[in-house]
Amino acid sequence: MKLTSDAIAHAALHALNEVGLDGLTMRVLAKELGVQAPTLYWHMKNKQELLDAMADLLAAEAAEGLEAPRRDESWQEWLVALAVRNRRTLLRYRDGARVAAGAYSRHPSVVRTIELILRTLQDAGFEPATAARAFPVILHYTIGFTIEEQARAGADYDRNPYAEGLAFDAERFPLTAGVAGDLYNEDTDANFEYGLRIILTGMSGFVVQRLGKAQE
Amino acid sequence: MKLTSDAIAHAALHALNEVGLDGLTMRVLAKELGVQAPTLYWHMKNKQELLDAMADLLAAEAAEGLEAPRRDESWQEWLVALAVRNRRTLLRYRDGARVAAGAYSRHPSVVRTIELILRTLQDAGFEPATAARAFPVILHYTIGFTIEEQARAGADYDRNPYAEGLAFDAERFPLTAGVAGDLYNEDTDANFEYGLRIILTGMSGFVVQRLGKAQE
DNA sequence: TGAGAACCTCTAACTAAGTTAGAGATAACC
DNA sequence: GGTTATCTCTAACTTAGTTAGAGGTTCTCA
CATH class of the missing domain: 1.10.357.10 (Tetracycline Repressor, domain 2)
Known part of the structure; x- marks a missing residue:
């Protein structure tokens, strides 16, 4: 599946059920997507933008x-x-x-x-x-x-x-x-x-x- | 003024107006109280406890x-x-x-x-x-x-x-x-x-x- | 077809924040 | 007067957000 900001936000929402909002780190999310954390920053400006997208x-x-x-x-x-x-x-x-x-x-x-x-x-x-x-x-x-x-x-x-x-x-x-x-x-x-x-x-x-x- | 968990929570609430919730760090709060950050941990278990107290x-x-x-x-x-x-x-x-x-x-x-x-x-x-x-x-x-x-x-x-x-x-x-x-x-x-x-x-x-x- | 640009991911590393370890200082107690 | 409880400190560890910048791939166009 192609990595897009939409797909990332989607994965983040689903990761919530495992780790909760406080446990949702960029690294955890990246791992979920089979990718390294900095990769996410090519798709989103920062974590706040991720939360907004969610x-x-x-x-x-x-x-x-x-x-x-x-x-x-x-x-x-x-x-x-x-x-x-x-x-x-x-x-x-x-x-x-x-x-x-x-x-x-x-x-x-x-x-x-x-x-x-x-x-x-x-x-x-x-x-x-x-x-x-x-x-x-x-x-x-x-x-x-x-x-x-x-x-x-x-x-x-x-x-x-x-x-x-x-x-x-x-x-x-x-x-x-x-x-x-x-x-x-x-x-x-x-x-x-x-x-x-x-x-x-x-x-x-x-x-x-x-x-x-x-x-x- | 004596430092108590109550006084800390009080100071934290007032610090909100300057820094907002996202800007409220233990170090900022400590400085507000004229104290070093680890001192706060003698009075509260962790930051969550601070938030609860607030x-x-x-x-x-x-x-x-x-x-x-x-x-x-x-x-x-x-x-x-x-x-x-x-x-x-x-x-x-x-x-x-x-x-x-x-x-x-x-x-x-x-x-x-x-x-x-x-x-x-x-x-x-x-x-x-x-x-x-x-x-x-x-x-x-x-x-x-x-x-x-x-x-x-x-x-x-x-x-x-x-x-x-x-x-x-x-x-x-x-x-x-x-x-x-x-x-x-x-x-x-x-x-x-x-x-x-x-x-x-x-x-x-x-x-x-x-x-x-x-x-x- | 080949050069360059755009796109995407990586490793390495920095900064800042939560937190712990443990030393010292002061005050209270016996 | 010594010991204990109370409180604060410095130093440092861990983790999280984020940046720098080096590849590699794919796409474009001459």
């Missing part, structure tokens, strides 16, 4: 092949599916959310996705400016949620306080102790989607033809 | 002195104020959100804050399990939003595509091009709070005594 690839992979909502699909269901899909892409790679966080992709399929989201929301009755402010909420929530989830998964057991039984002082903090299981349970998918539905319920109140009691 | 301090600083909602204050207003306050704390330090992301603080004032949030939500009519799933949405949104904001602020101008005028192809992506100004305008505070209100509107639909049309 984030870009991640964003593109999440956006790839997205289609407009089906006839029988509400915009809410469609957005849930989109967010779940984004999250799954992040989860596919160890530290994926950290890699993607704060990066800007102008990959065609990413911009196309943004356009599609805006169109869907406008069709649903959102003002353009409202749509533009509303949909990033979902993205930011997804990133924030998944960063935390992956941090929890990746933390050394001797560093992660939650590994040692979520012991909160039930005397002083009865509610916190009581829901600790809900907060950090295994079913992160369900927790994530629960939060998503809160956001979408909220967004529904911001449609122009509002029927319900949008606050204020 | 995150913990940040969480504590955000939580410090929080009070229960006033009589005349709705739980929604109270949560908005809390999130705004969290965000302001993150913004106080360059790369603050990146430092805080994915860290777990068991600092007393943090746990106390969680307890206070849960109590407030339960008083507002939330089921415990619902409250436990709902409030992290706000935190994750805050982290996600602020990471992106700070990334944009910190990016080199030659690396950041948005620095060069947000040029989207208006032919192929008319909606995106049209709202680019809304998406990446200066008034991030307003954008942040707009998203917050969406979330809170959504949460309002998840109170037990629901009156509105909470979706399914």
Whole structure:
């Protein structure tokens, strides 16, 4: 396989699952590609450019092949599916959310996705400016949620306080102790989607033809 | 001033504004403290422990002195104020959100804050399990939003595509091009709070005594 | 067809950052 | 007053990002 900056970023993403972001060195990556480290510098300016390329690839992979909502699909269901899909892409790679966080992709399929989201929301009755402010909420929530989830998964057991039984002082903090299981349970998918539905319920109140009691 | 791990983490946070997270080396930090780098290792196991301590301090600083909602204050207003306050704390330090992301603080004032949030939500009519799933949405949104904001602020101008005028192809992506100004305008505070209100509107639909049309 | 240019990879090596070893200094304790 | 605990230092090791510059291959074009 030919060595290109794209192929390098691709290999880097896959190397994440073995070594994690902190373990991803230029030498490790080079070895993965059967090449010496300095070779990579012919293809990329520096490591930051590699990280940017990885984030870009991640964003593109999440956006790839997205289609407009089906006839029988509400915009809410469609957005849930989109967010779940984004999250799954992040989860596919160890530290994926950290890699993607704060990066800007102008990959065609990413911009196309943004356009599609805006169109869907406008069709649903959102003002353009409202749509533009509303949909990033979902993205930011997804990133924030998944960063935390992956941090929890990746933390050394001797560093992660939650590994040692979520012991909160039930005397002083009865509610916190009581829901600790809900907060950090295994079913992160369900927790994530629960939060998503809160956001979408909220967004529904911001449609122009509002029927319900949008606050204020 | 006496050198303690707490003082070191404190100095590290403040050093962020001069050098940023990537520029924060043990040597730079040591110099800031008028000490040699290896000295730091008597107080902390390694750099990761320093980063954890910084995150913990940040969480504590955000939580410090929080009070229960006033009589005349709705739980929604109270949560908005809390999130705004969290965000302001993150913004106080360059790369603050990146430092805080994915860290777990068991600092007393943090746990106390969680307890206070849960109590407030339960008083507002939330089921415990619902409250436990709902409030992290706000935190994750805050982290996600602020990471992106700070990334944009910190990016080199030659690396950041948005620095060069947000040029989207208006032919192929008319909606995106049209709202680019809304998406990446200066008034991030307003954008942040707009998203917050969406979330809170959504949460309002998840109170037990629901009156509105909470979706399914 | 052969010379040169463009393309790509290599070895060697530099710099800087995290970290360890272990010596000394000061203060506390018995 | 000696011993121990506490803290800081210098010296140095290891690893990671990166650069310099020497080949080798392939492509171009006279």
